[in-house]
Amino acid sequence: xxxxxxxxxxxxxxxxxxxxxxxxxxxxxxxxxxxxxxxxxxxxxxxxxxxxxxxxxxxxxxxxxxxxxxxxxxxxxxxxxxxxxxxxxxxxxxxxxxxxxxxxxxxxxxxxxxxxxxxxxxxxxxxxxxxxxxxxxxxxxxxxxxxxxxxxxxxxxxxxxxxxxxxxxxxxxxxxxxxxxxxxxxxxxxxxxxxxxxxxxxxxxxxxxxxxxxxxxxxxxxxxxxxxxxxxxxxxxxxxxxxxxxxxxxxxxxxxxxxxxxxxxxxxxxxxxxxxxxxxxxxxxxxxxxxxxxxxxxxxxxxxxxxxxxxxxxxxxxxxxxxxxxxxxxxxxxxxxxxxx
Amino acid sequence: xxxxxxxxxxxxxxxxxxxxxxxxxxxxxxxxxxxxxxxxxxxxxxxxxxxxxxxxxxxxxxxxxxxxxxxxxxxxxxxxxxxxxxxxxxxxxxxxxxxxxxxxxxxxxxxxxxxxxxxxxxxxxxxxxxxxxxxxxxxxxxxxxxxxxxxxxxxxxxxxxxxxxxxxxxxxxxxxxxxxxxxxxxxxxxxxxxxxxxxxxxxxxxxxxxxxxxxxxxxxxxxxxxxxxxxxxxxxxxxxxxxxxxxxxxxxxxxxxxxxxxxxxxxxxxxxxxxxxxxxxxxxxxxxxxxxxxxxxxxxxxxxxxxxxxxxxxxxxxxxxxxxxxxxxxxxxxxxxxxxx
Numbered sequence: 001x002x003x004x005x006x007x008x009x010x011x012x013x014x015x016x017x018x019x020x021x022x023x024x025x026x027x028x029x030x031x032x033x034x035x036x037x038x039x040x041x042x043x044x045x046x047x048x049x050x051x052x053x054x055x056x057x058x059x060x061x062x063x064x065x066x067x068x069x070x071x072x073x074x075x076x077x078x079x080x081x082x083x084x085x086x087x088x089x090x091x092x093x094x095x096x097x098x099x100x101x102x103x104x105x106x107x108x109x110x111x112x113x114x115x116x117x118x119x120x121x122x123x124x125x126x127x128x129x130x131x132x133x134x135x136x137x138x139x140x141x142x143x144x145x146x147x148x149x150x151x152x153x154x155x156x157x158x159x160x161x162x163x164x165x166x167x168x169x170x171x172x173x174x175x176x177x178x179x180x181x182x183x184x185x186x187x188x189x190x191x192x193x194x195x196x197x198x199x200x201x202x203x204x205x206x207x208x209x210x211x212x213x214x215x216x217x218x219x220x221x222x223x224x225x226x227x228x229x230x231x232x233x234x235x236x237x238x239x240x241x242x243x244x245x246x247x248x249x250x251x252x253x254x255x256x257x258x259x260x261x262x263x264x265x266x267x268x269x270x271x272x273x274x275x276x277x278x279x280x281x282x283x284x285x286x287x288x289x290x291x292x293x294x295x296x297x298x299x300x301x302x303x304x305x306x307x308x309x310x311x312x313x314x315x316x317x318x319x320x321x322x323x324x325x326x327x328x329x330x331x332x333x334x335x336x337x338x339x340x341x
Numbered sequence: 342x343x344x345x346x347x348x349x350x351x352x353x354x355x356x357x358x359x360x361x362x363x364x365x366x367x368x369x370x371x372x373x374x375x376x377x378x379x380x381x382x383x384x385x386x387x388x389x390x391x392x393x394x395x396x397x398x399x400x401x402x403x404x405x406x407x408x409x410x411x412x413x414x415x416x417x418x419x420x421x422x423x424x425x426x427x428x429x430x431x432x433x434x435x436x437x438x439x440x441x442x443x444x445x446x447x448x449x450x451x452x453x454x455x456x457x458x459x460x461x462x463x464x465x466x467x468x469x470x471x472x473x474x475x476x477x478x479x480x481x482x483x484x485x486x487x488x489x490x491x492x493x494x495x496x497x498x499x500x501x502x503x504x505x506x507x508x509x510x511x512x513x514x515x516x517x518x519x520x521x522x523x524x525x526x527x528x529x530x531x532x533x534x535x536x537x538x539x540x541x542x543x544x545x546x547x548x549x550x551x552x553x554x555x556x557x558x559x560x561x562x563x564x565x566x567x568x569x570x571x572x573x574x575x576x577x578x579x580x581x582x583x584x585x586x587x588x589x590x591x592x593x594x595x596x597x598x599x600x601x602x603x604x605x606x607x608x609x610x611x612x613x614x615x616x617x618x619x620x621x622x623x624x625x626x627x628x629x630x631x632x633x634x635x636x637x638x639x640x641x642x643x644x645x646x647x648x649x650x651x652x653x654x655x656x657x658x659x660x661x662x663x664x665x666x667x668x669x670x671x672x673x674x675x676x677x678x679x680x681x682x
Contacts, residue, residue: 150532150533184491184576191491192491214575215581215583217583219583219584228576231524231573234525234526235523235555235573236580238556238557239556239559239577239580240581240583241557242561243560243580243588244588245557247585250620254613255610258612258613259612261609264606265608265609266610268603268606268607268609269596269610271600272606276591276595279591280591
């Protein structure tokens with residue numbers, strides 16, 4: 001029997017209800033095993049389902065504290081020792097769960113998981129990864145660092161390229177994922193000292209390297225892993241989010257102001273837009289792991305609904321079932337010489 | 342009679358035809374005066390309109406060379422002394438034209454204009470500005486540096502904030518434009534050494550400062566001027582462009598794959614989408630000047646059509662008519678003490 005996924009049920013924007021519901025879906029529809037961590041009476045009431053407890057497919061671990069979105073990450077990790085986030089990570093560190101999943105405070109999750117798991121040997125800085133809808137064969141691309149490290153050294157970016165490629169290769173069974181360094185132009189002379197040095201290191205690694213890529217390449221599908229510093233990565237993601245929302249709002253506004261015929265057109269177009277939204281839905285690709293930690297910690301979006309939690313649990317299980325941990329460690333070890341020069 | 346705008350007719354992606362057509366529109370519809378610079382026989386044939394020459398509303402200056410998109414900027418500026426780009430700038434430097442406009446190689450235009458005009462006294466680094474569609478009262482926001490300076494110091498960003506705000510204030514008659522520094526979060530502790538120091542300098546300046554802004558704020562409308570280093574600015578613009586194109590393509594693809602009713606919906610929606618495209622059209626806001634130069638040089642998009650050229654000429658004339666040059670120099674002088682500490 002596989003080890004369960006430990007799910008922080010308390011830290012999301014919408015409280016424990018969608019998290020518990022998503023866990024139940026993952027158990028019933030996907031055959032997952034889950035330990036919910038949080039306020040026991042609340043979760044027990046939300047869960048119902050005594051048969052799942054009897055089968056050891058669902059368990060509850062009580063935690064008295066909650067990490068809020070405003071908590072300072074290092075403080076939350078060190079001081080809130082009885083938080084649902086911390087106890088979910090402890091279960092993994094203690095070998096009672098295979099992976100931790102949290103929709104809570106990203107920075108706090110990084111600090112907590114780092115404290116509980118440590119880094120993969122040789123990894124200098126862990127990073128956030130974000131999966132974006134893209135025309136690749138797996139329907140997404142991976143951008144990292146998405147914001148953990150605003151100031152970076154070249155070797156950090158190079159290691160993330162190796163980690164990202166190995167993750168997609170193993171968890172998504174994608175052959176030879178293509179890696180690129182985000183820059184302000186395609187030619188090797190472009191970029192900054194940081195990007196040029198990162199590119200030089202990656203050329204010495206064993207990843208399939210495209211070279212530089214630009215902001216407009218994120219969704220195109222010929223690159224699978226984009227590496228950049230956490231400042232640029234965060235700004236890119238928020239720019240993409242802002243433009244997406246702006247365009248969506250403009251379409252809505254356009255229909256509102258339009259004549260009767262165009263309004264009818266909007267009505268008839270609804271199923272098409274709904275299908276498109278589903279396809280581009282970031283929840284579908286599921287959560288991404290924190291990259292560079294010795295064990296699996298997955299960050300789900302703060303506003304995750306039950307479906308997103310279910311998909312996050314599936315992503316965590318895929319990671320565990322494919323033994324991604326060991327492959328990541330091996331890839332870092334294999335490229336250590338290339339990056340040390 | 343106002344001095345003419347000197348227009349580089351040769352450097353755009355589509356050759357001189359749309360540039361000449363745009364100049365004629367600007368003259369006839371807006372009352373502009375234009376000097377076209379490039380291959381004289383070609384332009385004379387394209388222009389026709391002997392009455393405009395007779396009225397001194399249109400003139401042609403011959404140039405034997407063309408700066409291509411592949412030319413290395415510094416080389417193009419120094420070696421191609423008889424290029425249409427260089428001669429357009431020379432006309433401004435010699436007092437024969439009020440402003441230069443070029444749809445050509447951006448880097449070469451920056452290098453050429455810098456060589457011909459020099460910088461505003463006290464400005465350390467000139468920058469590219471890009472106008473983006475946004476829900477401000479003027480329908481756009483300004484991002485700079487859009488790519489001239491991949492590696493920056495804090496005072497560069499601070500000066501661009503002053504230049505950008507002064508430009509919008511004078512050329513668009515916008516009262517107290519709001520300036521923000523692009524960062525990876527709203528709180529002052531976020532960002533990098535560069536952004537924190539730039540923010541500290543701007544706090545000492547006389548601009549209306551919002552503080553930090555994120556990538557998602559570009560179109561929102563409560564900030565008018567976003568400053569960032571040229572690496573991040575370039576990556577942001579290309580990310581925005583890529584997402585916009587991805588969403589447009591997905592909508593097209595969605596309609597193609599949809600059933601007959603949704604296809605009809607798409608047909609009926611066409612006027613709405615066309616109107617939206619017009620409103621979000623970057624050509625409508627016109628070209629932006631290069632910021633920090635002693636005289637006015639405007640960069641039009643390489644793929645500009647006649648309408649975009651006409652709007653670019655209008656933007657250049659607005660700059661000249663409002664005496665923006667002098668206001669920019671005064672703003673830099675006024676804030677020199679704040680930025681020198």
